[in-house]
Amino acid sequence: MRLSRFPLATTKETPADAEIISHRLMLRAGLIRKLGAGLYTWMPLGLRVLRKVEQIVRDEMNRAGALELLMPSVQPAELWQESGRWDVMGAEMLRIKDRHKNDFCYGPTHEEVITHHVRQDIRSYKQLPINYYQIQTKFRDERRPRFGVMRAREFLMKDAYSFHMDAEGLAAEYQNMRAAYTRIFSRIGADFRAVKADSGNIGGAASEEFHILAGAGEDLLAVSTEGDYAANVEAAETHPSGRPLPAPTAALETVSTPGQKTCEQVSRFLNVPLTGKVKLLVVKAADGGLIGIALRGDHELNEIKAAKHPRIASPFEMAKIEDVQAAFGCEVGYLGPVNCPIPVIADFAAAEIADFVCGANQNDAHLRGANWGRDCALPETADLRMIVEGDPSPDGRGTIKLLRGIEGGHIFQLGQKYTQAMGLSVLDEKGEAITPQMGCYGIGVSRMAAAVIEQSHDANGIIWPDAIAPFRVIVTPIGTDKSPAAKEAAEQLYQQLIDAGVEALLDDRGLRPGPMFADADLIGIPHRIVIGDKGLANQQFEYKHRRADKAEMIPATLDAVLAKLA
Amino acid sequence: MRLSRFPLATTKETPADAEIISHRLMLRAGLIRKLGAGLYTWMPLGLRVLRKVEQIVRDEMNRAGALELLMPSVQPAELWQESGRWDVMGAEMLRIKDRHKNDFCYGPTHEEVITHHVRQDIRSYKQLPINYYQIQTKFRDERRPRFGVMRAREFLMKDAYSFHMDAEGLAAEYQNMRAAYTRIFSRIGADFRAVKADSGNIGGAASEEFHILAGAGEDLLAVSTEGDYAANVEAAETHPSGRPLPAPTAALETVSTPGQKTCEQVSRFLNVPLTGKVKLLVVKAADGGLIGIALRGDHELNEIKAAKHPRIASPFEMAKIEDVQAAFGCEVGYLGPVNCPIPVIADFAAAEIADFVCGANQNDAHLRGANWGRDCALPETADLRMIVEGDPSPDGRGTIKLLRGIEGGHIFQLGQKYTQAMGLSVLDEKGEAITPQMGCYGIGVSRMAAAVIEQSHDANGIIWPDAIAPFRVIVTPIGTDKSPAAKEAAEQLYQQLIDAGVEALLDDRGLRPGPMFADADLIGIPHRIVIGDKGLANQQFEYKHRRADKAEMIPATLDAVLAKLA
Structure with a gap:
């Protein structure tokens, strides 16, 4: 195809509403x-x-x-x-x-x-x-x-x-x-x-x-550092560690935490790590009532897993704040599994910690040194959270890293x-x-x-893989205003490429080299042949792969060009 | 493609709601x-x-x-x-x-x-x-x-x-x-x-x-018997004949035509041909009022032409019956251009007849021997009708025949x-x-x-032109339950055809010949090769073109088959 008959609509401006x-x-x-x-x-x-x-x-x-x-x-x-x-x-x-x-x-x-x-x-x-x-x-x-x-x-x-x-x-x-x-x-x-x-x-x-791996991907993937395991984080299961629940070492005490509602606030206020806190989310139960989900302070609920649990309503729905406050008699920032007025299911990881901090089920107060089995019943446990980086891989081989796809x-x-x-x-x-x-x-x-x-570009534009490039090679004669030789050689090579079944572009626009090269780079044509008087004097074309840093001189023959495309 | 892997969904029943x-x-x-x-x-x-x-x-x-x-x-x-x-x-x-x-x-x-x-x-x-x-x-x-x-x-x-x-x-x-x-x-x-x-x-x-010519076509085409002229009837223009308007020979008389409203009724009742009658249609005018269109009794209004006339409303709209009756003081079956209370435009053909019959603009009465210029003003004329078979071709070469497309x-x-x-x-x-x-x-x-x-079928089914056939050739082994030779030869030919780039079907369903041939005919594959023990004994395949009445024997070679497809 000749660019004189295939108008490009390239622009230098970056469109305002294009985020990626x-x-x-x-x-x-x-x-x-x-x-x-x-x-x-x-x-x-x-x-x-x-x-x-x-x-x-x-x-x-x-x-x-x-x-x-x-x-x-x-x-x-x-x-x-x-x-x-x-x-x-x-x-x-x-x-x-x-x-x-x-x-x-x-x-x-x-x-x-x-x-x-x-x-x-x-x-x-x-x-x-x-x-x-x-x-x-x-x-x-x-x-x-x-x-x-x-x-x-x-x-x-x-x-x-x-x-x-x-x-x-x-x-x-x-x-x-x-x-x-x-x-x-x-x-x-x-x-x-x-x-x-x-x-x-x-x-x-x-x-x-x-998934095509790319930083702009909307999906988070959990991939094992060692084995074959790979899952969308939404679908990546977590398992109990298998380690026994540590014995309590601290006494249960109620501490005043005025205005400290989020895990992060409480963690900072009481100087305990997020991993030492248990948070309680209240959601609609399958039976129409309310049910609590206990998660470790640093973990996030996986709503898809929750909706599949037989005791939790499907489709998943958070409880209404007024219903929660009516059931607990306190604001939602102070909930916890100890003396809890509703049934509780704990995520595996939340059920494995001892001496934890949690809401006291009364306003402006938390508990410190809480323990499952001592201060409240051992809860039913299940896989209810999003997997996180560093978790053991569910297949037992390596740990999880997160990629975007x-x-x-x-x-x-x-x-x-x-x-x-x-x-x-x-x-x-x-x-x-x-x-x-x-x-x-x-x-x-x-x-x-x-x-x-998203995977294949650089500062100058797109870099198409050969298989889906709009054209595989662009032939660009330069200095055509001075002598007809480059133009003629370019026409000839272009025709030879077309006859050989290669999807070739001919930049016959007669622009200066800069704008022609910029367009070719922006639209991402994988292979570029530049033909000028200087090279022709030595029977050479200039070849550059879109990914290469530098151009190289090759013999001015169809075979030499095809060898580069192979 | 093998029919064992490409299920046909042919049926013998004719679907009830399929009209064409x-x-x-x-x-x-x-x-x-x-x-x-x-x-x-x-x-x-x-x-x-x-x-x-x-x-x-x-x-x-x-x-x-x-x-x-x-x-x-x-x-x-x-x-x-x-x-x-x-x-x-x-x-x-x-x-x-x-x-x-x-x-x-x-x-x-x-x-x-x-x-x-x-x-x-x-x-x-x-x-x-x-x-x-x-x-x-x-x-x-x-x-x-x-x-x-x-x-x-x-x-x-x-x-x-x-x-x-x-x-x-x-x-x-x-x-x-x-x-x-x-x-x-x-x-x-x-x-x-x-x-x-x-x-x-x-x-x-x-x-x-x-237009693809076919009897089931929804469009009527006006085509010249001699020249190149061809037009959709909606677009086919008509011209004045160029002959002078004949002089009146009859006196104007009012005749009683009780209950005779349509041109056909009046023509029969008064024993005059439809071509001797002028009918008057009342439509909305461009100025918002009413305007009459005079047509010869055997002609039909072309609404597209009417809507393009500067004095007629666009989009075209017939006048309301009550408005017409109010303007004329009679029912719509008795309208005519003589003593007409609204302006009249006549189609060229209607304006070329003398001594015509038309409505008398009073109930149960028509006029006989009416003449333009004597009994009413010479009207403005225009091309307002549908062209009909036998009309002179608008380009002056031959006459018009009507085809469906x-x-x-x-x-x-x-x-x-x-x-x-x-x-x-x-x-x-x-x-x-x-x-x-x-x-x-x-x-x-x-x-x-x-x-x-619509153009290309027979009693047995579709007959595809090679260019758009789903497959060009079907290879059908018969008698495969008795000996493996036909099946083997069919497999071999099928593979050779595929390798030669021919879109071939192999009927490997092992049915009786009748149902296999019926399917091949119904789906319209242009070329059929039948392979059986009898032919193979003489190193022959049976070849039949979908249009041919009879099959013929050809040498049992790829080249002989390709020669038939060429």
């Missing part, structure tokens, strides 16, 4: 343009990247035996009512009324639609297993769309749905998809990790996320959640009706391009 | 599945066809120098308010409110969005001309979606938008697009005609539609309608701001597959 580097660079390089909040147009240069990501995903899904189809973006409400999700999905689902006032949504995902089609067409075990996928536009009405295409409202997604006669079949396809995802993320050229994940409101059992893919074993709710049944070999097992597998196609930029 | 052959065959062949009114899923077999149409369109648009981008489907209302179309677009535009109660639509077209982007990025004549296109999902909330993907609500469209410094530049790109469309429709393998069209509410001047594409010269309304201005060579000229060019990608089926 990929968003800034995508705007500056003219890959995308904003249409509205969370709505982006992929300009020609950006679309080339998007299509390459899409094609890698398609290749590997096909290779894995999945079949591509295309479902509508607009979905009838009836299907969501059948699955029970019409009322569960919140404001993030864009609801629509058509001209006849019938309810629809702009599909945020397609479990209901595919299950509906499968129950129409698939009747026999002979037709299973099957894995259908699509690469299609989704809409999620994010409360606060941000970070450009990273968290846009309208975006391109690959979503796949598999159906199986039994859980073993599902587990096998899950591994097949895990392998396909590994190939996809590798081919795209991303530094990624597959991590254990929570399944969220899609439902189901096993699930893993594929951008979720690019997610694979789930859904089980029978949708097939059961929507009455999908299939006859097995004995002629008996069974409810198939289902898996689903997503990739955020438009997000991937941005995520790769 | 392409809809029936697409459902029966399992190309599409209905999700809701006007909402269809493209199943894997159908998607292969859709992607081929899409790729042909993309190839030719790229070859024509257009640049692909991708705009959001959800568009902010503000842009439509700027262009003035937010209030003009009716219920067909799907309007949406997001979680913040802001107004959006599911884009039925993208003139506003692209003009917005161009005004952001394009400032100088050096950046023009430019032609941006996308292949993207549209939604039009049809009152009565029907005919499957032919008139669906959600559909795939290629829409292109070009911008130019002047009308000459626009006209040149229009011809460039016309040539590209001709290549696209030819490559798809369709029998098509480019016809003059009305521009509808997209606005603008010159426009042509590309399915609109697959439409090209427009929009002029400055959007660029002006949305304040797009560009600096010319002298540094002066000008308002660019704009063109737009659409192709209904999903509709094309259906339209081709």
